[in-house]
Amino acid sequence: MTTRPRLVLTDIEGTTSAIAFVKERLFPFAEAELDAFLAARGAEPEVAAILAEVPGPDRVATLRGWMAADAKVTPLKSLQGLIWEAGFRDGRLRGHLWPDVAPCLRAWHAGGVALAVYSSGSVSAQKLLFGHSDSGDLLPLFSGFYDTRMGGKREAASYAAIAAQSGQPPAAILFLSDVAEELDAAAAAGLLTCQLVRQGDNTVACGRHPEAADFPMVTTRFGLPLTR
Template sequence: MKAILTDIEGTTSAIAFVKDMLFPFAEAALDGFLDAHGSDPQVAAILADIPGPDPRAQLRRWMKDDAKVTPLKSLQGLIWRAGFEDGRLKGHLWPDVPAALRAWHAAGLALAVYSSGSVEAQKLLFRHSLAGDLEPLFAGFFDTRIGAKRETVSYAAIARELGLPPAEVLFLSDVAEELDAAAAAGLATCQLVRAGDGTKPSGRHPEAADFPAVTRHFALPVPG
């Protein structure tokens, strides 16, 4: 392996953190944030991409449905930035994750993130994580702008962006359908089956209960 591409929710971080902390935070702050920042160029550009006559109503419908759409994810990222920067939010990571990421990075592996959450939100989580600032460990961040997570073309595009043959990229995720798409693009895959998240193994991919198990299975560098 030359690179490790990782999902966040259910892989590096608890599903509950995203579902029970980040999503409610963004929903509660939505109106106040738009009242204060709706005319900012970045926010206005996001709102312009939302169909229909009432952007706020559409955003709330998307939130209710947990829609993986770029305008919603981009706006959530901006709202979360305010919470991370003023200390109301800290990025959750499973305890085994930081040491493994540092060891892989120190050994020369390229690390990248692919999540349905915006690149902005990804960087904030790792920059303001419970283990400190881990953002500098990563060579790339990818969200739905490169494609949907269950589409094979998305993983082929990420491998091209990383400048590597797909077979030299290992994708870590808890979602079997994402792993299916990555494998179809030629990437190596591993399903994270974390007891704390109640993930069900698919039987279609190598499995690991945590990042040390990934390290052992793929003979990756171990934390010193």
């Protein structure tokens, strides 16, 4: 019998949300809005500080190169988060969640299980997605948000740092992701793991971690509180 976790730490892309939403909606939106955003807000201290972290004489070219490569670098993710913020706040963007996600998150939270997010997207982007989701404002359910400032998602030290910051022992934390290498790193740090293998995203099961097709299966497998 698997020990019931006290904290569920979840990835976003491919786990709570369709990969297509990020790849085909959020990323193109940020790319299309980049020039106009920098022209309007590039001199603001927050934006200027992000741009100062971008190397090279042509920072826009560097940013576009990172976008094309889907680079997991903090300056890009921070800037994308600010661009997405405008879209979420004026209604052009709405955070996609699989239909099974919000009911389970609410049930787990109501049952005393802490919830947190660890994604390569910036903390601000994470909060925008869950705060303006197609299932309503879910921000009150979460006690923690973590991004690449904690370290790479394929590095065990990142998960150890999150455990230390959360105040929970690694063995009491369940990490949910569709990416096998992220789960490998979490397991190496002592966390419980579960790979989300969602049919709509064509994720391939790695066979090294417990698997679930959706959040209700996670609920059953790990003894989490049931939806009412």
